[in-house]
Amino acid sequence: MTGLRAKQKADRNRRILQAATELFREVGYDSARIEDIAERAEVSVGTFYNYYQNKGDILVAAVSMEVEEVLAAGKTIVDSPPDTVGEALTALIGQYYDHSLVYLSKEMWRTAMAISIQQPESPFSRHYTELDGRLCDQVSTLISKLQLRSAVMPGIDAVGAGQMFFNNLNMMFIEFVKDETMTLDALKEIVARQNRPLATLISSPKIQ
Amino acid sequence: MTGLRAKQKADRNRRILQAATELFREVGYDSARIEDIAERAEVSVGTFYNYYQNKGDILVAAVSMEVEEVLAAGKTIVDSPPDTVGEALTALIGQYYDHSLVYLSKEMWRTAMAISIQQPESPFSRHYTELDGRLCDQVSTLISKLQLRSAVMPGIDAVGAGQMFFNNLNMMFIEFVKDETMTLDALKEIVARQNRPLATLISSPKIQ
DNA sequence: CAAAAAGATTGAATGAGTTCAATTTTTAAG
DNA sequence: CTTAAAAATTGAACTCATTCAATCTTTTTG
Numbered sequence: 001m002t003g004l005r006a007k008q009k010a011d012r013n014r015r016i017l018q019a020a021t022e023l024f025r026e027v028g029y030d031s032a033r034i035e036d037i038a039e040r041a042e043v044s045v046g047t048f049y050n051y052y053q054n055k056g057d058i059l060v061a062a063v064s065m066e067v068e069e070v071l072a073a074g075k076t077i078v079d080s081p082p083d084t085v086g087e088a089l090t091a092l093i094g095q096y097y098d099h100s101l102v103y104l105s106k107e108m109w110r111t112a113m114a115i116s117i118q119q120p121e122s123p124f125s126r127h128y129t130e131l132d133g134r135l136c137d138q139v140s141t142l143i144s145k146l147q148l149r150s151a152v153m154p155g156i157d158a159v160g161a162g163q164m165f166f167n168n169l170n171m172m173f174i175e176f177v178k179d180e181t182m183t184l185d186a187l188k189e190i191v192a193r194q195n196r197p198l199a200t201l202i203s204s205p206k207i208q
Numbered sequence: 209m210t211g212l213r214a215k216q217k218a219d220r221n222r223r224i225l226q227a228a229t230e231l232f233r234e235v236g237y238d239s240a241r242i243e244d245i246a247e248r249a250e251v252s253v254g255t256f257y258n259y260y261q262n263k264g265d266i267l268v269a270a271v272s273m274e275v276e277e278v279l280a281a282g283k284t285i286v287d288s289p290p291d292t293v294g295e296a297l298t299a300l301i302g303q304y305y306d307h308s309l310v311y312l313s314k315e316m317w318r319t320a321m322a323i324s325i326q327q328p329e330s331p332f333s334r335h336y337t338e339l340d341g342r343l344c345d346q347v348s349t350l351i352s353k354l355q356l357r358s359a360v361m362p363g364i365d366a367v368g369a370g371q372m373f374f375n376n377l378n379m380m381f382i383e384f385v386k387d388e389t390m391t392l393d394a395l396k397e398i399v400a401r402q403n404r405p406l407a408t409l410i411s412s413p414k415i416q
Numbered sequence: 417c418a419a420a421a422a423g424a425t426t427g428a429a430t431g432a433g434t435t436c437a438a439t440t441t442t443t444a445a446g
Numbered sequence: 447c448t449t450a451a452a453a454a455t456t457g458a459a460c461t462c463a464t465t466c467a468a469t470c471t472t473t474t475t476g
Contacts, residue, residue, distance in 0.1 A: 004471095004472070004473090005423075005424085005471085005472055005473075008424090008471095008472095009424085012424095033461090033462065033463085034462080034463060034464085035462080035463095043425080043426090044425060044426045044427065045426080045427070045463090045464085046424090046425060046426050046427065046464095046465085046466085047424075047425055047426075049463090049464070049465080050424065050425075054463075054464075055462095055463065055464090110325050110326050110328070111326055113322075113325050113326075114321075114322035114323070114325045114326035115322070116386075117318050117321050117322045117325070117382060117385075117386060118318050118319055118321075118322035120318070120386040120387070129386070156405055157401065157404060157405050160401045160402045160404060160405050161402075161405040161406070163376075163402050164372065164376050164402045164403070164405070164406060167375060167376045167379035167380065167402070168371075168372050168375045168376060168379075170379055171375035171376075171378055171379045172375065174325060177325075178324075178325060178328040178337070179328070193365065193368045194368045194369075194371050194372045194375070195368075195372070196365060196368060197364055197365050197368050197369040197372070197406065197409075197410060198369070198372060198405065198406045198409070201405075201406070201409035201410065202405060202409065212441095212442070212443090213441085213442055213443075213453075213454080216441095216442090216454090217454085220454095241431095241432065241433085242432075242433060242434085243432085243433095251455080251456090252455060252456045252457065253433090253434085253456080253457070254434095254435085254436085254454090254455060254456050254457065255454075255455055255456070257433090257434065257435080258454065258455075262433075262434075263432095263433065263434095
């Protein structure tokens, strides 16, 4: 009556996700075999596939957890942002980027992004895409908020501008994970330069 | 002495690339087996791997040919662009987008992009990335040119702005190929809206 | 509590990409 | 022209991701 079955299910799901995340970190995505993940999680290979549609799904699940944290961290900045567009963007984007490598390697990001592009209809890819949309909304919300405070000129399409900032930071993050030699600081510097024209131009003169 | 070996090699390479491109278009990337590609190209499976490191490489090779064409088409617009930033961007981006589905399916794009992210060090992925860089340069060049003509205000970082336009159109193209229901027109409309704030603000007042 | 139904697990079998030692073909040397 | 060296080709064997029919466990019904 306690739902033994449901309990077992949740527990197995947790064990599989943890085993996979550990193995991906330890040996990399490609070298981690389903057989090994299943063994560490103390289930059979067949059971693994009962919980996740394929190998990629479980990686995207791990990445999704990470993005959830990034979203929560970003919320604190959007809730009480710095006064100027430049500072606010630097703070939010820095928050995103700094958080990105805490739990995941560049290789894990690359694989997750590749999967979300290649199999956009799989459940976890949908979830990943949805999280991306929420990140984008967060940036747009930041710009809209600054507009309400008169830090952004009236008449500007805050949502359109926000989407552009997001697409830019997202695209550059892809470049970042593609290049093993690129540092977080280099990434931030490039994005800051790219953002500057738009950030400056939409700012209200007195606040510039 | 005529280099029989070199000739045979070039011929086999051409046959393999053509066989693969045909098969990808006919049955899709996943359903095209290396065995089938090799058979159509009249070589063995082993020989296929002598010419391409893996299945993805040959798709990226096909896509790269396509991007070369897009670059050439874009050049005609950059060489003599429309007068305003808005019109010039619309023309160039329209050129890019319209060309994208002539030879390749959304599925082929998705797979190629996924590979170029996941295995950035493979020879053809490097090439694809380099082509992306040239597309980005093309957009930046367009903005710089308009600045020389005084259609863009002096003092604006034309390269930074150009990179932002490019990253935005590229990111939205990814969204486009991820969504089978999205049309080219819808894509263009969204990107136009996103570009508008920056495009308007960097334009010289008299030309707006 | 017994038995049937529903839900999960299992691991051997399948299939496709990839490798590599043996073989064949081309080129260079004598 | 012969022969050794270099370069390419070949396909059977290998590795994994994935599937599915048989089996086991939990829940529900009577």
